[in-house]
Amino acid sequence: MNVLKFGGTSVGSSKIINKVIGILEKYAQQEAVICVVSAVGGITDKLLFAGRQAQSKDAQYTETFEAIKGIHFDIIKELNEKPSEILLDTVQNILDDFKSLLDGIYLINELSPKTSDKLLSYGEKLSSFIIAETLINRGISAARKNTQELIITNSNFTKAEVDYSISNQLIRDYFKTSEESITILPGFIARSRHGEDTTLGRGGSDFTAAIVAAALQVKTLEIWTDVSGMFTTNPKLVKQAYPIKSISYQEAMELSHFGAKVLYPPTVQPVLDLNIPIHIKNTMDPEAEGTIISNEATNGSKPVKGISNIGNIALLTLQGSGMIGIPGFSKRLFETLSQEKINVILITQASSEHSICLGIEAHEAERAKIAIDHTFEYEIAWHKIEPLTVETGLSIVALVGDNMKNHQGLSGKMFSALGRNNVNIRAIAQGASEKNISVVIAERDVKKALNTLHEQFFETKTKQLNVFITGVGNVGERLVEQIKAQKKYLKDNLKINLRIAGLSNSRTMIFDEDGLDLNNWKNQLASGEKASLNGFFDTVKKLNLRNSIFVDITANADVAATYPDYLRESIGVVACNKIACSSDIEHYNLLKRLSLKYNAPFLFETNVGAGLPVIDTLNNLIASGDKITSIQAVLSGSLNFVFNHFNAETRFYDVVKQAAAEGYTEPDPRIDLSGVDVARKILILAREAGVEMNLEDIENKSFLSASGLKSDSVEDFYETLIKDEAHYQKLYASAASKNCQLKYVAKFDHGKASVGLEEIPQGHPFYNLEGKDNIVMFYTIRYPEQPMIIKGAGAGADVTASGLFADIIRIGNN
Structure with missing residues (x-):
């Protein structure tokens, strides 16, 4: 039958x-x-x-x-x-x-x-x-x-x-x-x-x-429902969840108790002693294998069998110095709840006996507080204990598995995975049987927590990265296309599942928590909602996706000002924008501290040298114990392009216009030609070398004419280039007469920094620097005479996008 x-x-x-x-x-x-x-x-x-x-x-x-x-x-x-x-x-x-x-x-x-x-x-x-x-x-x-x-x-x-x-x-x-x-x-x-x-x-x-x-x-009890068995976790919240083929009675009861709604926990009791298997089947897919619950379940190689959760939890905390060493507090507490017919879902007590935490259903919290405060009114009145505190908006997430006790470090993996994604743990409970590790977290973090833990314990070491990009212009478009082209390679070879979950330009923004369709993103963005910095951040925060990365491809100070908000939410920041890292030293140090405190990567390789590994190399030198003594560099691809193409037969105005048209300068070319952009770059290198300085500490020897420096707009600036052509021809003539090349050089030497136009003689490493190339020479304790040299394209949409891409991959590999 x-x-x-x-x-x-x-x-x-x-x-x-x-x-x-x-x-x-x-x-x-x-x-x-x-x-x-x-x-x-x-x-x-x-x-x-x-x-x-x-x-x-x-x-x-x-x-x-x-x-x-x-x-x-x-x-x-x-x-x-x-x-x-x-x-x-x-x-x-x-x-x-x-x-x-x-x-x-x-x-x-x-x-x-x-x-x-x-x-x-x-x-x-x-x-x-x-x-x-x-x-x-x-x-x-x-x-x-x-x-x-x-x-x-x-x-x-x-x-x-x-x-x-x-x-x-x-x-x-x-x-x-x-x-x-x-x-x-x-x-x-x-x-x-x-x-x-x-x-x-x-x-x-x-x-x-x-x-x-x-x-x-x-012989068997069959439970037919609308899913194909008990899943590794809630498939509505974790798309990678899959049915468990076999599971023990005890595991099934633990998962059911902690929110797996496929099975009601008391169901197991009548069949448990008789060892009657329970088969979970899918009415919509009768041929699906389903899940067998029995005493003969095998766990395979995975110690964790499933991850479950209960929502709408309230955490009650009874604490006070008057509890220490006094027997009977727990008895009175639980008797009070029993009399009120309030079920306790989770219990944890500090070994100091100073506090007891209980998890109950949130709708019973007010009744529990009234009853408990009444029971302990004498102790509360005499300040032996504090009135019961109640926290709501919480959920319990539990790891379940019969073989968890045989594997070391599971709780460490659980807590570190949650910590990396800014999931704060309010309470922890683990029985001596070690079949269940439960944590109390905020309700809003449940989806992220389940996805994080499922990735940690059930997926084939594939790390999902959720990228949010603002500033989808020339460089941003190239980055999106590079990600689209490399998605399969990253997943197959680096085990990184890279998704773009949000895009924004100055007009519109779009989001998709499952990843945007990169074949149609331009049309989607064109019809997206109105863009705003606060709206973008609020949506990223609300989506609350694991391993989130904010990518800034602007030169906007307001965007840079949002970095602390992202870092405090444990959202990594990848910045092409140099403003944040070249802001005042207190703000720069704050960003570094927030990155460490909230375990949120803050990478900005493209701030210096676009796609060249300048900052990464500098950090590796410092980390290995070397010390930077001086830096000499040509750090502006745009200025190098300009002075490589400027001569007696060309107009300075025409060359600058060409550099802007080909994307080598910022939209406002004054940022490049004034030397401010180069000053920011050498400042960033000096700071990464361990020296605290601000932008005003850098000597900027500008080559622009007086009227060019005073121009009020981009249009006015271009007018001064035409009017002051003789000034720029004089600079070229001086260098040519000495058989030198004009290069805009950044220097850092024993704590002091400067930027300015220099006449570079033949034989110097900078002399033959062509096109938009950058070059950086690091003199260190280990490289005192022959410097470490990094040379290559330092401007351009493709190489800048590749530098941003490299930072994203670097986060994925950590």
């Missing part, structure tokens, strides 16, 4: 009920089937809502009743071409009885637990009768048996306790004489010894099926 249970989602519509009937017919061809059914999906909530409306004198309960009635008669008509009179009449009688109960609740203005149980029983009564009569109408050998005649309980309404000695005998006696191929039983409902309607509590239909399976000692 087979025992199958179908939940509310499996009987939620006529279409799905037809699937159930098909499954039952297939099973009945082999041997007799007992089918336990829940109420039609959503009906239990509607029944309770109607009852509460009636209790509160809301006459609209009649409208809710009519909606419930309509749902059931629609299902009857869709399942049966010609519904039998017995089906229509019986369903109408059940509904009339239900309506009379609602009218009574409305009149007396009361909804007691006893009445609530009777109210809720109508859902299963209706669904079971409709399915049974549909089977009979189709000529299938079937019958309906009222479970209230088989399962007897006490009078603990809403969560009645089963009298197994009576119930088991009634079940066995009935099925000894049952001849139908299929027997339909309503789940969830029972009857007390005094003949009153009772219910078996939340998830009671699973419980009903387990009671019947245990009484008849069947």
